[in-house]
Amino acid sequence: MNAFYNKHGIGDVLLVQLQTETPEKIHPEQFGDVTLIKDGEGNIAGFNLFNASTYVELADGEKVELSEALVTELQNALAKNGVDYVLEVDLSPKFVVGFVEAKEKHPNADKLNICRVNVGSEELQIVCGAANVEQGQKVVVAKVGAIMPSGMLIKDAELRGVPSSGMICSAKELALPDAPEEKGILVLPEDAEIGSSFEVKA
Known part of the structure; x- marks a missing residue:
């Protein structure tokens, strides 16, 4: 998982990438403040979290540091917006x-x-x-x-x-x-x- 946040450039939106490959065709689905990005087979490739600063503590910078606390906050944000999906994140150093x-x-x-x-x-x-x-x-x-x-x-x-x-x-x-x-x-x-x-x- 990778996350990006640039409030000055695109607003209060956290972009979360769950797959290393960008799907050729994407199918967005809206759940409140969450837009799920699905690939052609219906797998979740990533999601955008709008009004991100109300859910997650973020500093304005492109790349967001992954941590257990951030994953928990994102998991709670998904649940609050009715998304039934469990984040499986490798937090080992890259x-x-x-x-x-x-x-x-x-x-x-x-x-x-x-x-x-x-x-x-x-x-x-x-x-x-x-x-x-x-x-x-x-x-x-x-x-x-x-x-x-x-x-x-x-x-x-x-x-x-x-x-x-x-x-x-x-x-x-x-x-x-x-x-x-x-x-x-x-x-x-x-x-x-x-x-x-x-x-x-x-």
Whole structure:
């Protein structure tokens, strides 16, 4: 789940995205202050909460920080407007320290590598195009569902026929101050804790 709020730009409306993919066809349904956005199969892809500040405590900024308190407030807002839907939200950090367990050349692309990355709770297969990625490095991983500072949403993908779940990030992609202009992933110190959260300013 991702949530966006820009009172100055669009008014007192909280936009909540529940699916990583934007449906080709959408079917809105109105329930009081809630507009459900359904896809072609009738699944709820997201919803807009009007008069949001009367239901949820919000600071005016594009990306809204997810928390248990926010999920509870949203669940109550849905119930107050007659929407019978249970929010299932993954509150685990989306930017984490990963360890590159293995690296092999992509069979169909000279400049791509297939990396097996341990992020603590799981092991991810990530296709990476950075020339400086190596086995044994500690790196920053944007997991599926992460929103980059640029606004790009990280999704499961397939690069030249190989599945990739997440992205190994550069300092520039993470919008870190004094990020080098040279291309390449950010390599973290050896004492960085695998699976720990890496703070990224949206």
